[in-house]
Amino acid sequence: MPSQKQSSDQLAQMPIDQFYQTVASSDNGLNANQVKTQEAKYGPNVITAAKGQNKLWQFLKNFTSLMAILLWVSGFIAIFAQMLELGIAIWAVNMINGLFSFWQENQAQKASDALKKMLPTKATVIRDGQSQQIDTAAIVPGDLLVISAGDSISADARVISSDSLQVDESALTGESDLTDKKADYHHGEGKFAEHNLVYAGTVASAGSAKVMAINTGMNTEFGQIAKLTQGQQSKPSPLEIELNRLTRQLSIIAISIGVAFFLAAIFFVHYPMAQSFIFALGMVVAFIPEGLLPTVTLSLAQGVQRMAKKHALVKNLNSVETLGETTVIASDKTGTLTQNQMTINNVWLPDKVYTVSGEGYVNNGQVMDGDQPVKAGKNAGLDLLLKAVTLNNDTAVKAANKPDGQPQIVGTPTEASLVILAQKYQLNSDELNAQNPRQKTLVFDSDRKRMSTINKNEKGQLTLYTKGALDGVLAKTKSILTNGQVRDITDNDVQQIQAANESYAKQGLRALAVAYRDLSDNESQDLSKATAENTEQNLTFVGLTIMADPPRPEIYAAVKKAHQAGIRIIMVTGDGPITGKSVAVKIGLVSNQARVVTGDELTNMSDDDLREAVKGEVLFARVAPEQKYRIVKANQANGEIVASTGDGVNDAPALKQADIGIAMGATGTDVAKEAADMILTDDNFASIIAAIEEGRTVYSNIQKFLLYILNSNVPEAFPSVLFLFSGGLIPLPLTVMQILTIDLGTDMLPALGLGSEKSEPGVMQEPPRSRKAHLLNKSIIWKAFALYGLVASLISSAAYFFVNYAYGWPKHALSASGSVYAEATTITLAAIVFCQIAAAMNARTKYTSVFKIGLFSNRHIITGIIFEIFLISLIIYVPFLQGVFNTHALGVAEWLFLIAIPIPLVLLEELRKWFVRKYFMKLSQ
Structure with a gap:
């Protein structure tokens, strides 16, 4: 790849001969030898992707998280302590989770790669004076490229000659306004505004040109931004940070309990050290949630799948x-909050103002006079204006051939809006052009800000039709059409027109002026002499078309839902402050009192001032790419979790810096998609809000899993507490293998089922989770240990003593062996399992009644419950398993007792939730 980038600005200003000499080319393009030299010097014209992780490391990292390491160590200790089954089971859980995680990430990456649409594959170049098509990867500096309307531009290049070339640079600048390109150097306003330079990644929307490549591949502006994006280091997600913290918490709890039980076994029960260690290891295993990683991975994977159905692809x-x-x-x-489609919404005439219904390019509106549709022939000024903008137009609007009903636009968004306006007025543009064939075009020029065409009507008369910026048209206006009559324009007329224009500008709308003039016989005889200077004069002003880029229809509800969820949306646009604020206010993003910070203000603003600014109601206008990056960082410095949206190359650094970068799949550039964490396949802002809801649900489901899995730790540990503090007089009501049965057997599937729970009602009515909040919070600890866990401990311990009571206890001492002991431990184990069935149902919601969401609505939990009953039955009745797990067959009375356990536990929890909803939630509102 090349190591040197030629200075675009310097090359743009050079005299043409010096420029040719500098780039080692000519007006005939490069010859074969020059091409080889340039290829060796600069390499292929490609945007190189950042080097991905080594596949082996990408695989291994799924087995090296803190929780995974803890499980590896636990399994090793179990095997070392001659508990082979326990060690293998723990390692198997780790292996399954790691493989599942790798498969899911690999699938997401494949889907992302399928979305990539790199720079165009072919380009027309002139080499040795001959026109030929080559792969864009073969373009080198000095190549003479031929560009026509609709072509994508594949290299940074200087314009050699131009025939009304207009370029859509929105991929770089973020704005849909077209830029005029011509051979003469003029810097223009802002970055990428040189009139004689075009850039890779942009599109020629109108006209044609010959341009000479000056930078290719990673040396283009497109490539430089890609390089900046790739240079940023990826950082751990908040979930990774929180899971590591949770793992440390649980490790400390488990090891502390293990040490306490180890010492208690030695000093209270007088166990040998080796036996005490094995006993303590059982407690450590009991308090390590082996199913945490599978549940987290499954929750995330199912979230990914649900989001994919809602057009959001998570990488x-x-x-x-x-x-x-x-x-x-x-x-x-x-293109994100708006449709990136210019739409005419008003036609202003000196004697009348008409509204236009229907937004976007779909022809579903009408020109309206009040509440009545207007058709051709009703107003001379309106008829003439619509005729003028139809004839003075180089854009084609082809019939819709896509599911969304959007037609194909070949040309400029502004002219497309005029074509659609004529359709809404029921004008047939093909017939009108056939009846009034164009004789000459005075192409648009950014200096005079006008375009004119000369057309011949059925009588052979030539008429000049002009459209352009108001100041440029008014400067050449002599008369005005009002009430069907042409008269001299007065100062009062000019003031009225300018006042209307200013009024629309304050609403963020753009005005396009329309005028005409019938040519004299002398002028009509020789059109070769017709120039903009001698023809665009003494015009008759007709009116203004008022246009805007309309908001997406779904944006209103999406913004409202975001605000209800406590999420702020900060508009960051390259558009002007008036237009930006108008759109923001219209869609409910901000109020009229919101502060607008321009790019120039932002340049002079310190980081501290910017941090203060983003705390309030604010939007940013006329910003450069690196400034959007600053805005994201300022919010993060304030402790915010920032999602940044975008589709252009200019958005890529901010997308990479953000906690969540969201790129547009349909219109987004390749660099933006590479930098993003999520890609919207439908470019629909509302999909972001749906994705946020899924994200909140995933976090909530992980907490539900924690509540469920931790509450079983208490009844697992309680029998050992009885054993220790009785000095061994109460034999262990639960063995280590029976604890393993709960942790890795009966608990696993219902726990995974909780990871697939759907969004609880009201999840988007709560504010975002605080950065100081944690997965393992006070509420979970209280419910898991003091409520669910304690109740399950009392029920299972009561079951243990009840069986012993039936066989003569307390008259006869409790035995640590034999069929009575096996039956007592069996019912203790089974009672914990049936308490867990109730816990699975209770953990499905935080506040909502489980009956409201449907007792059987989560088939994964129902399947898990059926599986755990089946598994415990196998352990109880299969002779081989009875020997492994020290179990004994239970009778009908015991099963009736077990089946009855979940019913009161679910009903009592429903009562508690009702009490919280009725009193505590009302108080918090």
Whole structure:
């Protein structure tokens, strides 16, 4: 790859001969030898992706998290302590989870790769004076490229000659306004605004040109931004950080309990040290949630699948949960909040103002006079204006051939809006052009800000039709059409027109002026002499078309839902402050009192001032790419979890820096998609809000799993407490293998089922989770240990003593062997399992009644419950398993007792939730 980048600005200003000499080319393009030299010097014209992780490491990292390491160590200790079955079971859980995680991430990456649409594959070049098509990868500096309307531009290049070339640079600038390109150097306003330079990744929307490549591949502006994006280091997601913290917490708890039980076994029961160690290891295993990683992975994977159905492709599993924590969305305007489709919504005439219904390019509206549709022939000024913008137009609107009903636009968004306007007025543009054939075009020029065409009507008369910026048209206007009559324009007329224009501008709308003039016989005889200077004069002003880029229809509800969820949306746009604020206010993003910070203000703003600014109601306008990156960082410095949206190359650094980068799949550039964590396949902002809801659900489901899995730790440990503090007089009501049965057997499937629970009602009515909040919080600890766990401990211990009572206890001492002891431990184990059935149902919701969401609505939990009953039955009745797990067959009375356990536990929890909803939740509202 090349190591040197030629200075675009310097090359743009050079005299043409010096420029040819500098790039070692000519007006005939490169010859074969020059091409080889340039290829050797600069390499292929490709955007190189950042080097991905080594496949082996990508695989191994799924087995090296803190929780995974803890499980590896636990399994090793179990095997070392001659508990082979326990060690193998723990390692098997780790292996299954790691493989599952790797498979899910690999599938997500494959889907992401399928979305990539790199730079165009072919380009037309002139080499040795001959036109030929080559792969874009073969373009080198000095190549002479031929560009036509609709072509994508594959290299940074200087314009050699131009025939009304207009380029859509929105991929770089973020804005849909077209830029005029011509051979003469003029810098223009802002970055990428040189009139004689075009850039890779942009599109020629109108006209044609010959351009000479000056930078290719990673040396293009497109490539430089890609390099900046790739240089940023990836950082752990909030979920990864929280899981590591949770693992440390649980490790400390488990090891502390293990040490306490180890010492108690030695000093209270006088066990030998080796036996005490094995006993303590059982307690450690009991308090390590072996199913945590599988449940987290499954929750994330199912979130990914649900989001994919809602057109949101997540590239990394952990990004799902991060979405749920989002507090700020830094959003581009054009194409993200708006449709990126210019739409005429008013036609202003000196004697009348008409409204236009229907937004976007779908022809589903009408020109309206009040509440009545208007057709051709009703107003001379309106008829003439619509005729003028139809004839003075180079854009084609082809019939819709896509499911969304959007037609194909060949040309500029502004002219497309005029074509659609004519259709809404029921004008047939093909017939009108056939009746009024064009004789000459005075192409648009950014200096005079006008375009004119000369057309001949059925009588052979030539008429000049002009459209353009108001100031440029008014400067050449002599008369005005009003009430069907042409008269001299007055100062009062000019003031009225300018006042209307200013009024629309304050609403963020753009005005396009329309005028005409009938040519004289002398002018009509020789059109070769017709120039903009001698023809665009003494015009008759007709009116203004008022246009805007309309918001997406779904954006209103999405913004409202985001605000209800406590999420702020900050608009970051390259558009002007008036237009940006108008759109933001219209869609409910901000109020009229919101502060607008421009790019120039932002340049002079310190990081501290910016941090203060983003705390309030604010939007940013006229910003450069690196400034959007600053805005994201400022929010993060305030402790916000930031999602940043975008589709252009200019958005990539901010997408990479954000906690969640969200790229547009349909219109997004390749660099933006590479930098993003999530890709919207439908470019629908509302999909972001749906994805955030899924993210919150994933986090909630992980907490539900924790509640469920930790509550069984108490009844697992309680029998050992009885054993220790009785000095061994109460034999262990639960053996280590029976504890393993609960942790890795009966508990696993219902726990995984909780990971697939759907969103609980009201999840988007709560504020985002605080950065100080943690997965293992006080509420979970209280419910798991003091409520669910304690109740299950009392029930299972009572079952143990009841069986012993039936066989003569307390008259006869409790035995640590024999059939009575086996039956007593069996019913203790079974009672914990049936308490867990109730716990699975109770953990499905935080506040909502489980009957409201449907007792059997989660088939994964129902399947898990059926499986755990089946498994415990096998352990109880299969002779071989009875020997392994020290169990004994139970009778009908015992089974009736077990089956009855979940019913009161579920009903009591329903009563508690009702009490919380009725009193505590009302108080908090």
